[in-house]
Amino acid sequence: MAVTPDATHDPGRRSWIDSANREDTDFPLQNLPLGVFRRKSESRIGVAIGDRIFDLHAAAGAEIVPPRLREPCLAPRLNRLLAAEHAAWPELRGWLSDVLSMDSCPASLRSIAEACVLPAAGVEMLLPMQVGDYTDFYASRHHATNVGALFRPDQPLLPNYAWVPIGYHGRCSSLVISGTGVRRPNGQLRPETGGSPVFGPTRQLDYELELGAVVGGTNALGEPVPIAKAGERVFGLVLLNDWSARDIQAWEYQPLGPFLGKSFATTLSPWVVTLEALAPFRTTATPRGDGNPPPLPYLTDAADVAGGAFDLQLDVFLATERMRRDGIDPVRLTRSNLRHLYWTLAQLVTHHTSNGCNLQPGDLLGTGTVSGPEPESVGCLLERTRRGTAPLPLPSGETRTFLEDGDEIVLRAFAERSGYRRIGFGECRGRVLAAHPL
Numbered sequence: 001m002a003v004t005p006d007a008t009h010d011p012g013r014r015s016w017i018d019s020a021n022r023e024d025t026d027f028p029l030q031n032l033p034l035g036v037f038r039r040k041s042e043s044r045i046g047v048a049i050g051d052r053i054f055d056l057h058a059a060a061g062a063e064i065v066p067p068r069l070r071e072p073c074l075a076p077r078l079n080r081l082l083a084a085e086h087a088a089w090p091e092l093r094g095w096l097s098d099v100l101s102m103d104s105c106p107a108s109l110r111s112i113a114e115a116c117v118l119p120a121a122g123v124e125m126l127l128p129m130q131v132g133d134y135t136d137f138y139a140s141r142h143h144a145t146n147v148g149a150l151f152r153p154d155q156p157l158l159p160n161y162a163w164v165p166i167g168y169h170g171r172c173s174s175l176v177i178s179g180t181g182v183r184r185p186n187g188q189l190r191p192e193t194g195g196s197p198v199f200g201p202t203r204q205l206d207y208e209l210e211l212g213a214v215v216g217g218t219n220a221l222g223e224p225v226p227i228a229k230a231g232e233r234v235f236g237l238v239l240l241n242d243w244s245a246r247d248i249q250a251w252e253y254q255p256l257g258p259f260l261g262k263s264f265a266t267t268l269s270p271w272v273v274t275l276e277a278l279a280p281f282r283t284t285a286t287p288r289g290d291g292n293p294p295p296l297p298y299l300t301d302a303a304d305v306a307g308g309a310f311d312l313q314l315d316v317f318l319a320t321e322r323m324r325r326d327g328i329d330p331v332r333l334t335r336s337n338l339r340h341l342y343w344t345l346a347q348l349v350t351h352h353t354s355n356g357c358n359l360q361p362g363d364l365l366g367t368g369t370v371s372g373p374e375p376e377s378v379g380c381l382l383e384r385t386r387r388g389t390a391p392l393p394l395p396s397g398e399t400r401t402f403l404e405d406g407d408e409i410v411l412r413a414f415a416e417r418s419g420y421r422r423i424g425f426g427e428c429r430g431r432v433l434a435a436h437p438l
């Protein structure tokens with residue numbers, strides 16, 4: 001696990017791709033996120049660099065990629081790379097950093113590498129990996145407390161929360177890439193006044209601001225991953241919008257948890273930002289205080305406490321149909337930070353495998369809604385509008401309690417720290433489509 005920055009994070013490194021050297025790019029030479037795009041009717045692995053894509057498939061085909069990395073780079077998804085030995089990940093990053101750098105790219109490779117670059121605009125992005133299993137956690141204590149207070153004012157946080165990372169098994173078939181329309185689901189809705197439910201379009205469609213951890217490596221069935229090794233099982237992060245129908249969810253969730261209120265769509269951003277790229281932005285895990293117990297020993301590791309969290313700014317923007325028509329910029333609904341999580345990524349991996357469950361390359365672990373302590377840092381409308389009782393005014397003169405048809409939600413994330421290049425995640429975008437007619 002790249003815990004400490006190295007030469008690939010040197011802010012003085014510049015790329016021969018000009019747009020990668022712009023201050024405002026999400027994708028400078030120090031980032032190098034991996035994704036999958038369509039070219040010549042093939043699914044190919046690429047790297048975002050400035051406003052370009054470096055076609056790794058083409059580079060591997062031209063045999064400039066180091067020999068043992070070629071086969072994973074020729075695959076149609078990231079899964080082969082995720083299954084490769086852990087040392088392959090920093091090796092690929094180091095090679096990419098050199099070959100795309102102004103000063104370190106060997107002259108013999110430069111023209112071949114240049115031929116592997118294409119403009120990112122207009123390119124169709126695909127899901128970066130074949131996801132075998134998707135788990136969604138509930139790792140923000142602020143979110144759990146806020147949501148709990150809406151449903152159980154007398155006992156917002158259930159007693160297990162402080163001890164056990166809460167999660168549920170999600171749905172893979174409805175994972176979609178940024179830009180895909182999200183159809184308002186129909187479902188059973190119970191009137192606020194009680195009585196029999198009706199079937200119809202959700203009236204409480206919501207977004208959830210989350211990060212998705214992309215799993216690499218394998219543990220055999222029955223073999224837990226100890227906390228000291230768990231960080232190595234996360235290849236990188238994507239933005240994740242866990243679209244939620246609160247009225248469907250509220251009626252169906254007891255006793256087995258979320259089901260159709262969640263499984264209609266989950267949107268992912270296309271570029272996987274590696275944990276190596278995020279090394280400079282590691283920070284101390286949220287201190288346990290406020291009467292919270294220390295984690296049980298199997299979830300405790302000194303290195304994880306010292307650097308297992310990430311200082312990553314998270315933003316949510318909304319643009320309604322009217323705002324787009326009137327030329328009004330999207331409005332920011334939320335600014336949160338990944339460091340607010342109660343559990344670290346390593347703790348989530350260790351807990352997930354603690355019963356012997358095997359995590360496989362390409363599995364996806366959602367963090368759960370990342371809410372912070374302030375009112376403006378809550379990660380969904382359920383919290384922001386207090387279950388629809390406090391409508392949110394918009395610059396168009398409209399208000400929102402939950403999402404309307406035509407509303408578009410964009411999640412963004414970036415990390416910045418003095419002495420390092422700012423890196424970003426691009427965007428995770430989805431627009432609400434009208435419900436399927438009954």
Ligand code: CA
Pocket residue numbers: 136137208210242366368369
């Ligand atoms: Ca969620």
